[in-house]
Amino acid sequence: MDLIIKGGTVVTATATFRADIGVRNGIITHIAQDLTGAPPVDATGCFVFPGFIDAHVHFSLPVGGFVSTDDFYTGTIAAACGGTTTVIDFITPERGQSLHEATDLRRAEADGRAVVDYALHLTAVDAAPRTLREVASLAAEGYTSLKLYTTYPAVMVDDAALLQLLELARDLGIMPLVHTENHAAIEHLKARFLAQGKTEPHYHPLSRPPTVEAEAAQRVITLAGLVDCPLIIAHLTCRQTLAVVEGAQQAGQAVYAEVTPNHLLLSDELYDLPDFEGAKYVLSPPLRDSSHQAPLWRALERGALAMVSTDHCPWTFAEQKQHGRHNFTQIPNGAPGIETRVPLLYSEGVRRGQLSLHRFVDTCATTPARLYGLFPRKGTIAVGSDADLVIFDPEQEVTLSYTTLHQNVDYCPFEGWTVRGYPKTVLVRGQTVVQDGEFVGAAGWGQFLPRQPFHHRRSV
Numbered sequence: 001m002d003l004i005i006k007g008g009t010v011v012t013a014t015a016t017f018r019a020d021i022g023v024r025n026g027i028i029t030h031i032a033q034d035l036t037g038a039p040p041v042d043a044t045g046c047f048v049f050p051g052f053i054d055a056h057v058h059f060s061l062p063v064g065g066f067v068s069t070d071d072f073y074t075g076t077i078a079a080a081c082g083g084t085t086t087v088i089d090f091i092t093p094e095r096g097q098s099l100h101e102a103t104d105l106r107r108a109e110a111d112g113r114a115v116v117d118y119a120l121h122l123t124a125v126d127a128a129p130r131t132l133r134e135v136a137s138l139a140a141e142g143y144t145s146l147k148l149y150t151t152y153p154a155v156m157v158d159d160a161a162l163l164q165l166l167e168l169a170r171d172l173g174i175m176p177l178v179h180t181e182n183h184a185a186i187e188h189l190k191a192r193f194l195a196q197g198k199t200e201p202h203y204h205p206l207s208r209p210p211t212v213e214a215e216a217a218q219r220v221i222t223l224a225g226l227v228d229c230p231l232i233i234a235h236l237t238c239r240q241t242l243a244v245v246e247g248a249q250q251a252g253q254a255v256y257a258e259v260t261p262n263h264l265l266l267s268d269e270l271y272d273l274p275d276f277e278g279a280k281y282v283l284s285p286p287l288r289d290s291s292h293q294a295p296l297w298r299a300l301e302r303g304a305l306a307m308v309s310t311d312h313c314p315w316t317f318a319e320q321k322q323h324g325r326h327n328f329t330q331i332p333n334g335a336p337g338i339e340t341r342v343p344l345l346y347s348e349g350v351r352r353g354q355l356s357l358h359r360f361v362d363t364c365a366t367t368p369a370r371l372y373g374l375f376p377r378k379g380t381i382a383v384g385s386d387a388d389l390v391i392f393d394p395e396q397e398v399t400l401s402y403t404t405l406h407q408n409v410d411y412c413p414f415e416g417w418t419v420r421g422y423p424k425t426v427l428v429r430g431q432t433v434v435q436d437g438e439f440v441g442a443a444g445w446g447q448f449l450p451r452q453p454f455h456h457r458r459s460v
């Protein structure tokens with residue numbers, strides 16, 4: 001063994017027990033009491049969690065002349081400091097661009113830069129013959145998930161393309177992740193508000209109400225059912241979409257849903273903050289009124305919601321968000337969150353009794369690994385799995401602030417919130433990348449992760 005994690009309480013999605021963990025060549029080789037024979041890493045008084053997985057992040061995303069402010073280096077440092085050891089970002093081709101070319105460009109941005117391991121979702125923006133061929137060949141190279149959008153003109157696909165792409169995904173065994181909002185409805189509502197001179201962030205959620213999300217989710221789930229393809233609904237935000245998803249699940253359809261900490265913890269009165277600060281919370285689908293939060297937490301606990309990702313997509317408030325100062329539709333959509341997900345879910349979820357310790361690990365690590373073809377290499381603590389480990393001090397209090405977080409952006413949506421429980425030491429494949437809360441890793445330590453198709457996965 002190269003090192004031994006000593007004296008901690010190991011927690012997986014299904015078990016909690018006291019044990020030491022032996023690591024050799026980046027792999028977990030022993031889980032047992034009182035291991036000796038290698039340098040110890042002290043975990044006394046701490047939980048030892050599997051490295052957490054954030055399966056929805058956007059580093060260096062170009063939108064409308066701006067680029068999101070975390071790249072694969074700064075963004076994965078923030079991930080590591082927050083206990084996340086695997087991220088999944090996106091390959092987003094421009095219309096008409098080869099998906100292989102877009103993939104090569106994305107890999108060039110990440111390789112040699114990432115400090116934790118990473119994978120990439122494909123995005124299909126049409127169902128042209130070349131696109132279908134490229135998705136198939138990239139799937140064979142380990143890109144086994146496919147992002148689809150029902151809104152945003154640069155990337156959206158119509159129902160005919162959706163059906164073709166979902167059928168292809170089924171045949172290839174790659175998992176669709178779908179952003180579901182009704183594009184025409186959003187455009188109609190935005191145009192009406194702007195014509196009435198209603199330009200403030202207040203109108204952002206009103207232009208994308210819950211039914212706009214639920215309608216598109218229902219339609220996409222129906223189409224997926226027609227071609228017998230499993231799918232994941234991205235960033236579900238409201239009771240209405242939850243009812244659609246649970247209805248399909250109860251009918252036996254393989255439908256999964258993702259939720260973000262923003263939608264579990266923040267609500268739409270933030271859009272009315274003075275001095276344009278509401279723009280900090282302009283993300284899509286938007287924050288809802290607080291009555292949606294308790295149903296989302298309960299759904300997460302009982303399994304109707306499968307996992308928690310962040311949709312991390314930071315834009316500076318001082319400059320980039322100001323682009324929409326006089327027109328809310330021009331505010332770059334998105335917010336930071338990659339570093340605060342795990343502490344917030346533990347503190348607000350586990351500590352407040354809204355989420356069991358096992359569901360916390362399951363929704364933030366194990367289920368994303370299973371659904372996206374990384375299990376059991378990632379997402380659990382087991383002999384043979386990568387030694388991605390988070391030594392987590394359940395008593396450490398931290399007051400969140402953009403000034404001390406590592407996210408490369410000038411605000412934090414949870415500024416001033418105090419969390420109790422924080423990652424202390426974080427290992428990626430046996431290498432310490434965070435020690436006593438300080439980043440000690442290196443650019444390029446993070447590896448690209450080819451993934452399995454879902455045909456070969458256990459219990460999907």
Ligand SMILES: [Zn+2]
Pocket residue numbers: 056058311
């Ligand atoms: Zn996203």
